[in-house]
Amino acid sequence: MSRIVACYKWVAEEADIRINADLSVDLSKAKGKISDYDRNAIEAAVQAAEALGGKAVSLTFGTQKAKASLKDVLSRGPEEGCWVNGEEADNADSSVTARALAAAIKKIEDVSLIICAEGASDTYARQIGPRIGAILNLPVITSVAKMTFVGETLQAVRKLDDCLQTVEVELPAVVAVLPEINSAPIPGLKAVMAAGKKPVTEYKSADLGVDLTPKTQVTAFKGYVMQRKNIILSGDVGENVAALVAALRKEGVL
């Protein structure tokens, strides 16, 4: 049976990320979650599996922390989970992540479709889909807002600014989907209960036989504070409006 692989990233919950007074970023209190856009990629894989009569498989590359993602992702519908476990994930650049994922995909039998989100909700680099395609020598379709399957042919609608482009490709292929492709449902009780019993395959990153040394190094990671002008107008309403307009003109807003 053909397999549809949904790639996802276990990211830090933005609400828990704290920026200290010295602009250093504190991730230590942040819980993990499946990148928001990946939820749609996972749902797209589940729907594609149904359409193709195949099996949806989830795949992630992450540190030990990503183990917590398995129950969550499997409650969203995939029948099997794959996890490339490696500390390299902590400072991986897009090429490292793509290499790790591609190496794992090679180990999964009979893959007909690989689905990524257009970008991850933390970095939004939009590279993983195209890079996996390049490594595996498969066609890549990005910015996909709709997928239809006719036999082994995928018809995908790409959203390009204010145009829609429809393309066709013979499977196997890699697609990068936009969040509007579906509304990922919140898993129900039985789905959550069943998730813990689904099979999970764990690969150690060292056993994949690929170089996971990043070419780009993160040299700084700092909070960004918007400098505000903090202009407060007080007094007569009429004068205030005039003063506001003048101030906006001065700033080049109007």
Add this chain to the structure above:
Amino acid sequence: MSDKFDAIIIGAGPAGSACAYTLAKAGKEVALIERGDTPGSKNVTGGRFYTYALEMLDEKLCEEAALERPVTHEQFMMLGGERSITIDYHDPSFHTPESVPMSYTILRARFDEWLAQKAEENGALLACGIKVDDLLEENGKIVGIVAGEDEMYADVVVAADGVNSFMGQKAGLIKDLDAHTVGVGVKEVIELSPDVIEARFCLRSGQGAARMILGCTEGIHGGGFLYTNQESISLGCVFMPDQVAQYKKSVHEIYQNMKMHPSIYSLIEGGKTIEYGAHLVSEAGYRGIPSRLHREGFLMAGDAAGLVMNTGYSIRGIDLAMVSGIAAAKAIIRAAHPYEAGPLYMKELENTGLIPSMKKMDGFFDILETPWIYDRVPNLATGVFSDLFSVHGQVPQSIKNSVLQRIKENRLSLWQLAKLGLKGVKSL
């Protein structure tokens, strides 16, 4: 997977997780269903936790539990105008190297997640982010639950879904809330460095304080609480909602005023609020326990069963929740048939001393119902202290006269105070 469990537990708080832990350890098939995305995420409790309940669940659990500071300082504070009196009872025996400390301050988001994980490790199936919508009933028996489009069956359903239990209402065991029997609590977690916390509360390294505060509610039935965590302070206030509704200020405003009191502000100054929440808390004590805590196939535990004790000098709920969760599990394990679980559960609650303890403390409800203890008594006490310690070089009033004058000033009488004292003695 079979759709039938030995037990379905609704709510992964201390009651639900303790129940699931005990059942799973005994080899029962247990589903533990939590509405929050993680256990503890919906919780607002202070709080403090008495360790005996965790020891009762399993030996050695205390050693690895997600706890904050062992409480060695029990404090009581009265605020009157800008003045305050704080009584600090320091008891090193509450924390000795030889034994498990009697109580710890805790942050429930961490504690609940840890406890639920322990239940999961024992084999309970934990499902988070799931709201249970209804109970399934067959021939007058509760046989399962409905969550969204899913139905799930069990021999026994345990409602551990907290104060104002929707499951208890669905089962017809409790009515909708009576505003008179619940308080509205607001709580803030304020981050401060351990050094600052220890200096401000005169604590030895790693030790903690628990404080009850009277006179911070602008006369409304209620009071404040403060707990020192490792790197934060939990500060909050509980009010009776029916009285707040008639008052011109919001709960938030009254709470902000309390924070700005000179004696409170100096404790939290420079701190950063990292969490703010509000919740209901049962205030009725023994008489708040529903007349029936079970039906065939259905048990209620923890806050859902009204198991909260407020004496005015301490609040207990988390330990009672765990004890009741364990009692429910034991009853389910012993019951040869689901209909036996209810009566066995009541017997367990009696045997563990939980219900008798609450009965014993019942009198406090009447004392706490005395409307003038929330502003006039703290005013009176701080006024008397002001007279005692004020020296201006004039001939002082006799202490007796000053006390009498302060009583009068606060529109109280000796007779009222004597009656309260008597009531106090009786309920103790």
